[in-house]
Amino acid sequence: MNKFSSTFFICLIWFISGSDAFADHWWNRPGSQAHIDAHYLQLKKNRNEDSDAFAEALKESLKTGKGMGYLDQGGVSPSWYKAPISVEPFPGTYQKNIYDLAYSAFLQSHQLQNAYRLAWTAVQKVPDDPIWHRRLIQVGTWLGQRDEVMKQWHWLATHGDASAIKNTITLASSLSRPDIIVEMLAPQAKLGKLSRDNWKTLIYAYGELGQPEKAVADIDASLRIHKSRFLLEQKAYLTYQMGKIKNSLDALRQVTRLYGAEPEIALKEAQLQSMSGNYSNALEVMQLAKSKASANDVPFWHLYAILAWEQNDRSAALESEKRLYILGAADEYDYQRLIMLTQDPLPKAALAVAMAGWHKFKLPIFFFESIALAANQQDWHELRQLLAQIPESDPMGLKQYPAYWIALAQWEVSNHRPQSALNAYAQGLELSPGDPVIQEDILWLLVDEHDEKNLRAILVGDLGSFPNLQAALIGAMQILHRPNLAMYLQSQQRIPADDQALLNRADILNSNGLDGLAWAQRTIVAQDIAQKMQRKNKNKEKTS
Amino acid sequence: MHYGWQLRQSEQDDAISAKPRIQTAQLLARSGQFAAARKQLSPLLMNRNSSSFRLAKWLSWKLNWEESMQLAIGSAARLSALKKLSDETARMIQLGGWSPAQWEILAKSSAALGNQEASAQAWTAAAHSDPSNRIKFITHAAAFWAASGNPAKAGAIYFWLAMQTRNPNSQQRFFLQGITLSEGAVGADKTLILAQQIINKMPTIEQNTKVKLRMAQLAMAAGKPQIAASLLLQELNRDTTH
Numbered sequence: 001m002n003k004f005s006s007t008f009f010i011c012l013i014w015f016i017s018g019s020d021a022f023a024d025h026w027w028n029r030p031g032s033q034a035h036i037d038a039h040y041l042q043l044k045k046n047r048n049e050d051s052d053a054f055a056e057a058l059k060e061s062l063k064t065g066k067g068m069g070y071l072d073q074g075g076v077s078p079s080w081y082k083a084p085i086s087v088e089p090f091p092g093t094y095q096k097n098i099y100d101l102a103y104s105a106f107l108q109s110h111q112l113q114n115a116y117r118l119a120w121t122a123v124q125k126v127p128d129d130p131i132w133h134r135r136l137i138q139v140g141t142w143l144g145q146r147d148e149v150m151k152q153w154h155w156l157a158t159h160g161d162a163s164a165i166k167n168t169i170t171l172a173s174s175l176s177r178p179d180i181i182v183e184m185l186a187p188q189a190k191l192g193k194l195s196r197d198n199w200k201t202l203i204y205a206y207g208e209l210g211q212p213e214k215a216v217a218d219i220d221a222s223l224r225i226h227k228s229r230f231l232l233e234q235k236a237y238l239t240y241q242m243g244k245i246k247n248s249l250d251a252l253r254q255v256t257r258l259y260g261a262e263p264e265i266a267l268k269e270a271q272l273q274s275m276s277g278n279y280s281n282a283l284e285v286m287q288l289a290k291s292k293a294s295a296n297d298v299p300f301w302h303l304y305a306i307l308a309w310e311q312n313d314r315s316a317a318l319e320s321e322k323r324l325y326i327l328g329a330a331d332e333y334d335y336q337r338l339i340m341l342t343q344d345p346l347p348k349a350a351l352a353v354a355m356a357g358w359h360k361f362k363l364p365i366f367f368f369e370s371i372a373l374a375a376n377q378q379d380w381h382e383l384r385q386l387l388a389q390i391p392e393s394d395p396m397g398l399k400q401y402p403a404y405w406i407a408l409a410q411w412e413v414s415n416h417r418p419q420s421a422l423n424a425y426a427q428g429l430e431l432s433p434g435d436p437v438i439q440e441d442i443l444w445l446l447v448d449e450h451d452e453k454n455l456r457a458i459l460v461g462d463l464g465s466f467p468n469l470q471a472a473l474i475g476a477m478q479i480l481h482r483p484n485l486a487m488y489l490q491s492q493q494r495i496p497a498d499d500q501a502l503l504n505r506a507d508i509l510n511s512n513g514l515d516g517l518a519w520a521q522r523t524i525v526a527q528d529i530a531q532k533m534q535r536k537n538k539n540k541e542k543t544s
Numbered sequence: 545m546h547y548g549w550q551l552r553q554s555e556q557d558d559a560i561s562a563k564p565r566i567q568t569a570q571l572l573a574r575s576g577q578f579a580a581a582r583k584q585l586s587p588l589l590m591n592r593n594s595s596s597f598r599l600a601k602w603l604s605w606k607l608n609w610e611e612s613m614q615l616a617i618g619s620a621a622r623l624s625a626l627k628k629l630s631d632e633t634a635r636m637i638q639l640g641g642w643s644p645a646q647w648e649i650l651a652k653s654s655a656a657l658g659n660q661e662a663s664a665q666a667w668t669a670a671a672h673s674d675p676s677n678r679i680k681f682i683t684h685a686a687a688f689w690a691a692s693g694n695p696a697k698a699g700a701i702y703f704w705l706a707m708q709t710r711n712p713n714s715q716q717r718f719f720l721q722g723i724t725l726s727e728g729a730v731g732a733d734k735t736l737i738l739a740q741q742i743i744n745k746m747p748t749i750e751q752n753t754k755v756k757l758r759m760a761q762l763a764m765a766a767g768k769p770q771i772a773a774s775l776l777l778q779e780l781n782r783d784t785t786h
Contacts, residue, residue: 108769
């Protein structure tokens, strides 16, 4: 069955290289870290574009009271929206007793509009009196005048009222005023006095203003005063966003240096390293933190698996991919890698993974992997079941691939139905005329069946038109009683090394009347087999 | 008829002896002989219907005043004397029929003796006795009613004064005082009604900023913020810059 194995491998290569999904260059190969990076960068870009569009719509809506279709059903402004009140100040001079009493009277008689107008006028006439700013905040809040309220909080905050800073920031955040947030928080940030939450707000505000470099400068100023893991991580993130991979890496390394290797930081560092194409460095970083990674840390093991695969560290890749598979966190590319990693040492496991991939993802590649592995392992029962799964309508178009017909033909051969197998191959050839794999399979089938008639029909004409089918043609010539031609074809081939090929060659030599040479070839094979058996027996003794 | 004669004789005696007795008493009093002076006057004080009774009464009160004031400050005798004097002054006021100048003296003396209510009564009587100084005396009366713990009465007088006066400044002052006293006495809500009634009678007073502010305060205190807001809104909308 070796020929079937090689057939399927070739078939699989053809399938992979012929498929559009795999036509990209290596740096954009699905499943590679570069591809994942590109995917996440695109996602981030889309998300940023979406949020920018949303922010723009919200800003416009706040100004006009219109729009925001999904919030503003039926053309009615959302209940939280209050249009800015156009205030005409009271005439005359400011008289404290009148203004004070009037404010109370307006509030007690629920004349909030007049109270707002009064407070607004008072703020214009006596701008240095904090009481009137506070009153304008009070009544402005009731009337939903958030812009005006924020303006007054801002005034209080910049005139010595420390408690007003928090309120100013809260409102500035909801009103998309990053400039105010920066003005409030940046001085404290530079002095290293900012809480973690406020740092987040400040960094976000710098982001909205498109000034991440200023956020980094503030972080650096704060880091000069005292160390902070949080700020180093923020710096790493910001510099990464700014495309300064080296600076980002430096920040992450500083975290590791100060606080020890940790999976979370190692993951980020490895991502950056892999983005720069330094896969070996990335893998090294992850290996340092590997012992601390929890068993279910999916992002860590995922990247570790990819990097190990890229670096050809098969045992590490297999360990990680197995973990992801067991956790149920493996994606389609993990399945593909796992199949490739297991098919040699554990072909049964590879078949199980391929079948699980087929059930989970319903992708043709897993179907063809499954049938190839089942056929290679002569698991005819599984192969039959897999083939039987394709409904009559064939919605996925699996029967449009020659690989399907090859697998079906193999199954028919296994059931000693050569005619049905030939029919299946014929279907495959129809889909892929001149397919050398199918042609070779057909030749071998006819050779195995000693079907002289059909062989003669197929091979009529110029044998040079089958340059890749030498081995099959040699077999066919023997069947067709053309030993000298078989001998000629074999002389064109490179001298085969394996026992089977040597025995074939001995047959051809016999057929050509060269019995001595044939005997010599068989002797070589016999010696080789004897040596192998001896070695096997020795190994058995050792293990027992 | 003996009785009648006796009476007539007595009258004759009185008429004849009243003047020198009074002069003697005055002389004696000036030289500090209060007991002798009082002795001279005592026969005259016996007959209420006598023509010299009121003069003698006045002189006797004066004698008592001067004698009491000469006692050592803080002494028990002085305190006792002042108490008696205060009672006598009150009786003098009850007696009535004094001249404006005497009423003024009685009013001031009562005040000095700490009897604010008697002083207020005296000022009121003074106002009745002298129409030319009526407003002045009534104003004093109101002040002493207020001081004597009768703010309702005092307030009513100030409101009355506000309506009687032509001078806008005085009008405003009396009105505001009336509000203050009345509010303390009968409460903000009743005072508000009262004040509004007065404003209805003389609407110009409300154009004053102080009045408007006070009315607004009153309305707030009376639990009528709508009224306060309306008044203050008028004031706020008035362009006072020109």
